[in-house]
Amino acid sequence: MKTLLPKEALAALTFARLRALNGVMETGSFSAAARRMDVSQATISQQVRNLEHALNAELFKRVANDMVPTKLCQDIYKTSREIEDAGERIAKTLSQHSTLEQGELRVGLGNPLPGMALIAAFQDHFPNVNVNIEMGSWGKIVQAVTEGRVDVAVLPEVPDQPRFKRRKIQSQSVVVIVHPEHPLAAQTEVSCRDLMRERLIMRTAGSSTQRVVDEAFQKAGLSPRASIVLDTRDGVLDAVAHRLGVGFMWNKGASRQDGFIQIPCREMHLERSDYVFTLRATKGTLPEVFFAFDRRGL
Template sequence: MALTSARIRALNAVYETGSFSAAAKRLEISQPSVAQLVRDLERDFSVQLFDRRGNGLNPTALCQRLYAVTASMQERESEATRILMQHRELKEGQLRIGLGNSMPGMTYIGAFQRAYPGVQVQVEMGSWSRILNAVVDQRVDVAILPDVPDDGRFRRQVCLNQGVVALVHPNHALARRQAVSCRELANHHLIFRSAGSSTQRVVDKAFRSVDLAPRPTMILDTRDGVFEAVANNLGIGFMWEQGSSRQDQIRKLNVLEMADKRPEYVFALQNRSSVMVNLFFDVLKIS
């Protein structure tokens, strides 16, 4: 005489669907198996759980009382299974992350790995448009970028606000300045990013605001390339102010027309929630 998990699942499925066939479809077992589980339960305890009337099954008062108790038991069983599956995923899983800049993303990745050391992190880096497309195309699970569209496709959470700064070599004529204007910058060799860069969009807008369209002496497709070009004193580059943790002598100058702070977002597809993605968002809240 036993009230097994299989019998509870069969009883509840029949109660909720109203028939053995519908319950069997839900449980993905045969209809005779569902009927046998319910009959065995009735036989072992000498009770009647359903009134069989034609093709219908009506739960008895006893069945209703039993369902009220066993439904919560089944929910706890499902929760226990979820916890075990999550634990396994956290030991063996992988999280794919897209970064437009190495920072602040690497900070959050570090916090995530300290919390969940068993998870392998795979990082894709690239321009704003490349990383946005990586999320849309599901090449990455979650990403960090500024200017993420608020169009319903994405779950977004602000991680910081920052602006774009000018990068100059320590021997550059402007190196001792704290702030400069676009008109001043236009008189020097400029290093721009290629199309698709969120940094370059800010830079272009700033120069347009003072009716300037300077011709850069160099165009590079990566932020690291810009940093190296500035380090070799080839011109003035631009970068998000917290886009790198490098501690060399390159100076970061505020640009008057780029002073507005913009939000940087952690984001993922709205309809692609997962344990890993949820945990990454949770780490962001406490970092």
């Protein structure tokens, strides 16, 4: 048998040939290997024959309907399997790099903050990623995640359910907001009972803010009547700025600070956690990277 020089052996061991060898080793036949690799049987048999010819050695013996590997084939396989695994890792790395360079991420937000700050920091590191943002009430964004309309979202008080993967990013509480010239503006704290005398601006059902407000009044044994009901946080801010009444918001929920003053409410002081979250079944590099992204540590 002719002894191959190292360079000749390396030239013979192409990636395609080694993958064919691995496929036949692991499935036991040309046809099964072809089905697994989604190529024709002729392609697999040709790759193996070319490898045998280049190495001047027999790699498989046909016994009945099976391809039985020779001792040399078994020895080569130990390393050829490692080579294919390494190739798959390289392909995954290249795919991840391409995704982080040119990918698209869909993010759901209830309040602008802290989600916008997280997105801004994320795009500083991955400037070519296109981020599409859907904003809405707490219920709408949870539904968007559940239905797959967004890949990942940022909301307060995400349910601790098996279907969700969540990570806490900050804590905040609901506060009362009033116009700077409102009589309550000078107060350092108010109670739900104090608010019963005011024209109250409420949020629609499905709002995390409104859930906290309703809970606080219920615990105080009070039944307030809404003067205005709005479906967005910005609508509440504008209504307060135009002196239409007293509203409520998360104390870290917006970067805008004009037109209103925040006042702690005695029954709403308990801080609630904000989370970045996604469905556990969600796959993809970008959702995984955004989920784990910490803007403070990068």
